[in-house]
Amino acid sequence: MPNFSIGVDLGGTNLRIAAVNQQGDLMEKVTLGTRVALGKDHVIHEMCDAIRLLAAKYRDGGALQGIGIGVPGIIDMKTGMLRESPNLPGWAESPVQAQIEGLLGTRVILENDANVAALGEKWLGAARDVDDMAMLTLGTGVGGGIVLKGRIWHGMTGMAGEFGHMTVEPEGPPCGCGNRGCLEQYASATAVVRMAKEAIASGRAPGLAKAASSDPEFNAKAIYNLAIQGEEEARKIFGRLGRALGICIANLVNAFNLNMYVVGGGVSSAWEAFSPFIFEELRQRSLVYAATAPAFLSGGEGASGHVGPEGSTKTIITRALLGSDAGLYGAAQLPMTIT
Amino acid sequence: MPNFSIGVDLGGTNLRIAAVNQQGDLMEKVTLGTRVALGKDHVIHEMCDAIRLLAAKYRDGGALQGIGIGVPGIIDMKTGMLRESPNLPGWAESPVQAQIEGLLGTRVILENDANVAALGEKWLGAARDVDDMAMLTLGTGVGGGIVLKGRIWHGMTGMAGEFGHMTVEPEGPPCGCGNRGCLEQYASATAVVRMAKEAIASGRAPGLAKAASSDPEFNAKAIYNLAIQGEEEARKIFGRLGRALGICIANLVNAFNLNMYVVGGGVSSAWEAFSPFIFEELRQRSLVYAATAPAFLSGGEGASGHVGPEGSTKTIITRALLGSDAGLYGAAQLPMTIT
Numbered sequence: 001m002p003n004f005s006i007g008v009d010l011g012g013t014n015l016r017i018a019a020v021n022q023q024g025d026l027m028e029k030v031t032l033g034t035r036v037a038l039g040k041d042h043v044i045h046e047m048c049d050a051i052r053l054l055a056a057k058y059r060d061g062g063a064l065q066g067i068g069i070g071v072p073g074i075i076d077m078k079t080g081m082l083r084e085s086p087n088l089p090g091w092a093e094s095p096v097q098a099q100i101e102g103l104l105g106t107r108v109i110l111e112n113d114a115n116v117a118a119l120g121e122k123w124l125g126a127a128r129d130v131d132d133m134a135m136l137t138l139g140t141g142v143g144g145g146i147v148l149k150g151r152i153w154h155g156m157t158g159m160a161g162e163f164g165h166m167t168v169e170p171e172g173p174p175c176g177c178g179n180r181g182c183l184e185q186y187a188s189a190t191a192v193v194r195m196a197k198e199a200i201a202s203g204r205a206p207g208l209a210k211a212a213s214s215d216p217e218f219n220a221k222a223i224y225n226l227a228i229q230g231e232e233e234a235r236k237i238f239g240r241l242g243r244a245l246g247i248c249i250a251n252l253v254n255a256f257n258l259n260m261y262v263v264g265g266g267v268s269s270a271w272e273a274f275s276p277f278i279f280e281e282l283r284q285r286s287l288v289y290a291a292t293a294p295a296f297l298s299g300g301e302g303a304s305g306h307v308g309p310e311g312s313t314k315t316i317i318t319r320a321l322l323g324s325d326a327g328l329y330g331a332a333q334l335p336m337t338i339t
Numbered sequence: 340m341p342n343f344s345i346g347v348d349l350g351g352t353n354l355r356i357a358a359v360n361q362q363g364d365l366m367e368k369v370t371l372g373t374r375v376a377l378g379k380d381h382v383i384h385e386m387c388d389a390i391r392l393l394a395a396k397y398r399d400g401g402a403l404q405g406i407g408i409g410v411p412g413i414i415d416m417k418t419g420m421l422r423e424s425p426n427l428p429g430w431a432e433s434p435v436q437a438q439i440e441g442l443l444g445t446r447v448i449l450e451n452d453a454n455v456a457a458l459g460e461k462w463l464g465a466a467r468d469v470d471d472m473a474m475l476t477l478g479t480g481v482g483g484g485i486v487l488k489g490r491i492w493h494g495m496t497g498m499a500g501e502f503g504h505m506t507v508e509p510e511g512p513p514c515g516c517g518n519r520g521c522l523e524q525y526a527s528a529t530a531v532v533r534m535a536k537e538a539i540a541s542g543r544a545p546g547l548a549k550a551a552s553s554d555p556e557f558n559a560k561a562i563y564n565l566a567i568q569g570e571e572e573a574r575k576i577f578g579r580l581g582r583a584l585g586i587c588i589a590n591l592v593n594a595f596n597l598n599m600y601v602v603g604g605g606v607s608s609a610w611e612a613f614s615p616f617i618f619e620e621l622r623q624r625s626l627v628y629a630a631t632a633p634a635f636l637s638g639g640e641g642a643s644g645h646v647g648p649e650g651s652t653k654t655i656i657t658r659a660l661l662g663s664d665a666g667l668y669g670a671a672q673l674p675m676t677i678t
Contacts, residue, residue, distance in 0.1 A: 132495065146595070148487070155596020156471065157652055159627045162593040167586050167624050170508060179589075179624045247506050250518075251590055254501040256485070257494020285506050285518045288498045313496055 004058055005065040006051050007332030009113065009324075011072060012036060012087030015047060018325075019054050020332035022065075024124045027058060029328065040091050048103045055106075066107035066335025069100070070116035070327045077158055080110050109334040113327055114161055115152045117320075118145025120330030121262050125321040130259040130312065134252060135320065136163050136245070138267035142184040148258075151337070164188070166251065168244045186244030189220035189267050195237045196223050205233035224270040235273065242274030246281025253286045253315055264320030271319050278317060289315050343397055344404040345390055346671030348452065348663075350411060351375060351426030354386055357664075358393050359671035361404075363463045366397060368667065379430050387442045394445075405446035405674025408439070409455035409666045416497055419449050448673040452666055453500055454491045456659075457484025459669030460601050464660040469598040469651065473591060474659065475502050475584070477606035481523040487597075490676070503527070505590065507583045525583030528559035528606050534576045535562050544572035563609040574612065581613030585620025592625045592654055603659030610658050617656060628654050 004021040011034060018029040030050050034043055055064050073085030073092075080097025082088075097110040111119075118135035127133040131150050137143040142164030146153040153160050164184035165177050172181025173194075185191050199205035200212055211226055212218045226234035249261050263271070263278075279301050282289045294301055294314035301317075320326060343360040350373060357368040369389050373382055394403050412424030412431075419436025421427075436449040450458075457474035466472040470489050476482040481503030485492040492499050503523035504516050511520025512533075524530050538544035539551055550565055551557045565573035588600050602610070602617075618640050621628045633640055633653035640656075659665060 144594075153595070155627075156598045156654070157596060157627075157631055159630065160594065160596035162596075162627055165593050165624075165626055166590045168509070170586055177626045178629070179626075247509055251505045252594060254504050255483075255499065255591060255594070256492070257496060257499035257501075259495045285504075287504055287516045287518075288494075288496075288501055290517070291498065292496055315495070 003062040003065050003336075005332045005335045006054055006067045007116075007328045007330070007334075008047065008051070008067065008069040009116075009327045009331060010034065010043075010047065010069055010088075011113070015043070015050075016328055017047070017050050017054060018328045018332060019058050020329060021062065022336055024329065026325070026329070028054060029325075030054060034088075036088060040088070040094065040096075044096070044099060044103070048100060051104060064106065066109065067100070067104065068109045068111065068116065068331035068334030069097075070111055070113040070331045071096070072113045075110050075112055075158055077111075077154055080108070082110065083158075107335055109338060111152065111331065111334055112145070112158070112161075114143035115145040115154070116330030116334070117143075117264060117326040118147050118161070118262070118330065119152055119333055120322055120326035120328065121264065121320050122147045122150065122330075123333050124329050125326055126262045126318050127260045130316075132256075132258045133260040133262060134161070134163070134256075134258055135262040135264055135326075136187075136249075138187050138189070138263065138265035140189055142188050143265075146258075163248060163252070166248050168247045183244055183248045187241050187248075187267065192220040192223055192237055192241065192267065193218065195240060196234070199233045199237070207231045208233050220267060221269070224273060227270070227273045238270055238273035239277050241267075241270075242277025243281050245274065246278040247285060249278060249317060250282050250285035250289060253282065253289045257288055257292075257315075259312065259314075260316045260318065262318060262320050264323075264326060268319055275317075275319075282317070342401040342404050342675075344671045344674045345393060345406045346455075346667045346669070346673075347386065347390070347406065347408040348455075348666045348670060349373065349382075349386065349408055349427075350452070354382070354389075355667055356386065356389050356393060357667045357671060358397050359668060360401065361675060363668065365664070365668070367393060368664075369393060373427075375427060379427070379433065379435075383435070383438060383442070387439060390443060403445065405448065406439070406443065407448045407450065407455065407670035407673030408436075409450055409452040409670040410435070411452045414449050414451055414497055416450075416493055419447070421449065422497075446674055448677060450491065450670065450673055451484070451497070451500075453482035454484040454493070455669030455673070456482075456603060456665040457486050457500070457601070457669065458491055458672055459661055459665035459667065460603065460659050461486045461489065461669075462672050463668050464665060465601045465657050466599045469655075471597045472599040472601060473500070473502070473595075473597055474601040474603055474665075475526075475588075477526050477528070477584075477602065477604035479528055481527050482604075485597075502587060502591070505587050507586045522583055522587045526580050526587075526606065531559040531562055531576055531580065531606065532557065534579060535573070538572045538576070546570045547572050559606060560608070563612060566609070566612045577609055577612035578616050580606075580609075581616025582620050584613065585617040586624060588617060588656060589621050589624035589628060592621065592628045596627055596631075597654075598651065599655045599657065601657060601659050603662075603665060607658055614656075614658075621656070 002021040009016040015032040015034040019027040074083040144161035144163035169181035175182040292315040341360040348355040354371040354373040358366040413422040483500035483502035508520035514521040631654040
């Protein structure tokens with residue numbers, strides 16, 4: 001029987017725990033709410049109880065390699081301290097890894113959630129045949145992770161992969177980080193809604209205005225639905241999103257010449273609406289892309305799905321394949337690869 | 340006696356050859372012109388003659404480790420083929436490494452010139468105490484090289500480090516690469532002269548106009564001299580240069596969180612005129628920089644010169660230290676480190 005490990009996706013809302021074996025089979029997944037209001041110790045104890053149950057259940061089948069935990073925040077990889085975590089109030093500057101290790105008596109590896117998502121897509125998803133890749137996660141904000149030679153690239157202080165705050169337009173909309181024109185101001189769900197509201201306020205988007213007035217949620221998904229129905233202003237928003245992503249990815253391609261750039265997160269569901277604009281920008285803005293574009297690959301540029309080893313000297317930009325499970329798989333792989 | 344190797348900087352104008360020992364001492368340097376008009380074979384034979392003489396002279400002192408050659412162009416690192424080289428007309432798609440190895444009977448490593456410059460600064464220059472760094476070379480164009488964990492990062496097809504073609508301003512001036520607003524359109528010697536001519540043509544730069552009419556060369560150095568004399572329009576040009584560099588470096592810092600970014604090349608002589616603007620942009624545009632800026636390091640932000648290991652969790656942006664010898668040192672180190 002293959003050995004296994006436990007991957008945890010510890011989000012600000014959901015707490016998900018999975019047992020995954022070395023072959024990448026998800027044996028069981030448990031989903032709990034993250035009751036952040038009850039405090040860090042409560043959440044950690046609940047999580048550890050669930051991990052213990054899952055580990056006990058599969059222990060006869062193979063050896064437990066350890067626990068990998070993806071957390072939204074900045075982690076000191078040397079000490080396992082969680083330095084900052086806006087979505088987990090009260091958790092900053094605490095030795096989370098040591099606390100969980102103490103409770104479980106098992107090896108625990110803490111890792112940033114965008115990094116484990118990238119690792120998951122590398123292990124079992126869109127990037128499984130490449131060694132060097134970056135993943136951009138388009139959600140409420142825009143996160144990112146980098147995998148070089150099969151391992152997460154942390155950078156000097158664990159802050160690598162802040163693609164959401166790369167400047168796309170020097171005089172663009174202000175961002176919470178203090179900059180203007182960050183990618184996140186164009187390519188996040190928050191930005192999609194903001195751009196729609198701006199269009200409504202300008203008076204040039206009666207279709208969006210009508211939809212917004214009848215839909216109390218009026219979220220990025222609703223705006224995407226309008227775009228695929230052909231609503232012009234909604235389409236323009238996804239055009240801006242795709243162009244901003246294209247500028248950012250072109251810069252990454254020119255700087256680092258990686259094999260693959262994977263676009264994931266909830267907003268990537270709108271891939272059909274924005275991806276043509278990514279490729280348009282890339283062809284104009286990246287001489288490295290122009291020299292390595294996969295024009296002759298089956299499916300061609302922008303094909304969605306798994307790209308095999310025949311693409312190993314082509315620059316591939318594609319959708320993520322594992323959805324919200326990417327982080328669980330990546331977290332589970334951590335104890336299998338890091339020795 | 341320490342072993343030694345021979346480093347070559349094979350440029351479109353100059354051909355420089357140096358014997359360097361393992362401790363990084365430059366034992367002797369020979370400078371020849373690159374007589375490109377006489378063709379590839381002629382240049383290669385002249386170079387090999389000079390290498391043979393130098394190798395024979397120092398052979399009694401230690402073993403020759405091999406020959407490293409920096410070339411302006413794209414190299415297939417697996418085969419040693421020179422794929423493209425605009426400055427060496429007629430050299431494209433030729434097996435340069437194999438040809439030289441055949442003539443010398445010694446191990447030869449061909450490498451891109453911007454990459455060897457980065458490696459030189461990492462070995463003996465500004466970045467000698469860090470493992471992960473990028474170098475931006477501001478010359479006629481803007482080149483770049485990346486060193487990760489002490490080794491050159493080539494990327495998938497050897498094209499990593501094209502910082503000069505990262506987009507800084509999506510609607511900026513057109514670039515020869517087909518894009519608009521590339522860093523090279525702001526931060527190269529060519530761009531400095533172009534910006535000065537634009538200012539003159541607009542009629543708002545009488546000081547520059549006067550200087551240009553009396554100086555048939557009117558190059559980037561002349562414009563820098565005006566800037567340090569306080570000429571307002573000349574100063575603005577270096578302000579634009581620094582801001583563009585700052586945007587580009589901020590993007591690199593946010594994406595890869597490297598320890599050090601070294602600015603070299605002829606235009607870096609104007610460091611005093613443009614560097615304050617780099618740091619201004621960085622502080623605004625990079626949350627990663629804001630969290631890791633070396634405010635308390637001796638010399639502080641923007642200090643020029645060698646930064647010791649105490650800066651190992653700080654993001655350092657600094658001038659190159661080795662000038663045009665960086666590439667010679669880096670080329671010489673190639674046979675010492677690659678096995």
